[in-house]
Amino acid sequence: MENEAGTAPDVAPRQPSWYRRPRFVGPLAGCVVLGGVLLLWPFGGSGGGGAAAPAPGARAHAAVRTGVTAALPDLAALIEEREGRVREHPRDARSWAVLGTAYVEQGRRTADATRFPKAERALRTSLSVAPRGNAEALGGLAALANARQDFRAAKTWAERARAAAPGRWTTYPQLIDACTGLGDYKGAQAALDRMLRLGSGPAVLARAADVYWERGRPEDAQAALSDAAAGAGSPAEEAAWRERAGRLAFERGEREEALRSFEEAVRLDPDQRAALAGQGRALAALGRTEEALSAYRAALDGQPLPQYALELGELYEARGLAGPAAEQYGLLRERVREDTAGGVDGALVLGRFEADHGDPAAAVRRLRVEWRRQPGTAVADALGWALHRTGAHEEALRFAAIATDRVHGGAVRSAPYVYHRGMIERALGKSAPARRHLAEALRLNPYFSPLHAPVARAALAGLGEVPDVEPPE
Template sequence: MRRLITAVGAAVAVAGCVAGLLHLGPDTSRPQAAAAPAGAYSSGISPVDAARRKAEAYPDDPAAWAGLARAEIEQARTTLDAGRLGAADKALRRSLALDATDNYGAVTGQGLLANARHEFAQGREYGLHATRMAPDRPDGYAVLADAEIQLGNYPQARAAVQKMLDIAPATAAYSRAAYDLETGGRPEDAAIALQRAVDSAVTQDERAFTEARLGDLAWSRGEVDQAERHYGRALAAVPDHPYGQAGIARVAAARGHTGRALELYARLVERTPMPQFLLETLELRRAAGDARQGSERAALSAQVRMVRADGGPVDPHLILFAADHGDPKVAVELARREWEHARSVIVADALGWALHRAGQNTEALVYARRAATTGWKSALLRYHRGSIERALAMPEGSRHLSEAVALNPHLSLYRPDGDG
């Protein structure tokens, strides 16, 4: 009955990451206080504050500290504030100090934290440990699926999410299911999975996340009106939801309301200066002939310098920025480094594009083809592959470039001039 991976329509399958772990989907479990909709808690207390109060009230309870850690990690996901991961680490250490032998909550928390820090091989080990500890609980399979996706192990991720669907068919499983369907070239089925995720949502944060993902899916297919409806619903659930706001800005740009789009982006990046949002703003300004690109360029350049210096995880959008607007050799350096830790189709695409911009087209094609192995109907991936093939005088290049335009005619708003 729950065999959703193999059947279409009644079927839904597995997980993935659009641009970093924070976009993977809601946590499988939540502290008890988090059951109320976000922004509408009867006591006015957020899930993190409620979990913190519980840990303070029961300082010798390892489950309370593990719950606090999970709440911090979930807050990092919903707010895009990676600074909360340090607090999560501290809470997990406290939990494990109290119980280091049979602490399922802390093990799954360690896996969530490792994945959030792009330590995916370690996240996979925690996920396997958790599933051995409790094969009838979904949390460990969520950790395992997230790690396997980032490691490029798509069949293993699919198996893990199928277990989630069998055990607990809810928002966390359905949202992960949708990405595998999307990356597998089945956007219609992905939309079914995401609608089930919306219908299963318990909190407003979950609802906003899944509606924004539905908006992204519609946008990727050039369906602007449908995308706008979903982004609007995301913002109705959580008024400042960053992906919902970015989506509304994209819709405004597609309709030719460039000034309005740039106003929306300016507000968004002031509060949430993520590489994706900064890069979209920069490229829209370029497409519109707007010379005011200094602040976004400066912010992205600073982030590139920081990630080169600290050796931490690399957002693929920073790789694309360096390739298109900075030093392609730096883009290759960053992409090769991230490839050592994450081998998803997203990272393969970024590495291939960086190599292309650096003039290394033969090697670039290897990674562009690797990015195409799942069959994802992505306009950006087709555009990148077509550009590389065209540079190599391959006849397939024109076909893939035409397919990119057919998939999403608005992609040109977010591409630099002079390529493709």
């Protein structure tokens, strides 16, 4: 199989300067990098003085192979083209791999888990035709496993892809996601370091931003995402990076900045449903409830993720609208069942839902299994909170500490995680740490949840002021 790192000009043998000292690299550099990738593809130019515009399928092909977001119409064109190709040439391993990876991206963008079994069949067909050195199919299977939230399988496939083509930088984002999902933060950092030595450009910057955020470096994360958006090669790609930037801004409590990023993402790509859900969060935080409800409903229309249904249900509940909230919670359960049929692991979102709105004991059972399988920070937080909701506060605190302890990967300083820890400490009568963590949660993001942020404020007020005494030695 062709080694992508050997042909694409965005693969460099040295570490990019922005990584040694995080800063803005400027839009021109990013555009040149991605432009170089796109111009290498055989788009079928006219041979005249100017290059012909790439066809939709070619645009999506370039995006899929370089790990960036493709527009949904372009993805559909690529899939139609590759389906026709493999019908005529069933032993074309490259086309099977591209088709399978395109199915993964389409399923991820539309929350259509029925795409995933088709993706798996295509990718395994590619491997059966070309079992040796087929890094593209192996990387596609890693992407599929990550999309299904099966991080252990994703790590296995990513490591096989890396062994098949060590210089192929596009393998490393999948390895980073898998390591993060398994709570292996040293592994994620090592994969990032290797990726930075092999590649550069917007996709690398954006992936680095994810790791920076997880490691408690929000300024570096935001700078890297700004550079990625400036260097994007298509509206859909830029929209994806601006959506991520909006997410980081919201998690810092910056409502207006988050809303601007989300609105720009939707302007660039109306199919960017994650940005519509982000608008819902930001608008709710700004008190613009009706607009927030509309944004969430639009997001769910195009990408019916269980997480969006949970957020919309909690917004309804916070406004005292029990009926619409129950409708969204029912949709969440239905979506998890449908996703499970497509191989998606919905244990985390279902556990979070059950802990607050269903059966906390069932949430504990489900999340204990998930913790044994893939012990990431998000699972530690969810399991700790579910245990607290069943009254098992001592054990709950152990998991909440893992989710918020910098030594164990809790450097992200998530407001919901810190809130959960503070409420657990309050239940245990640990007033001083409870006061400290509840205050920190509200300082990180006073608007982290329309349902739980008011509870945090009330709990903090109930703990009273810090006693005016000398701290112990």
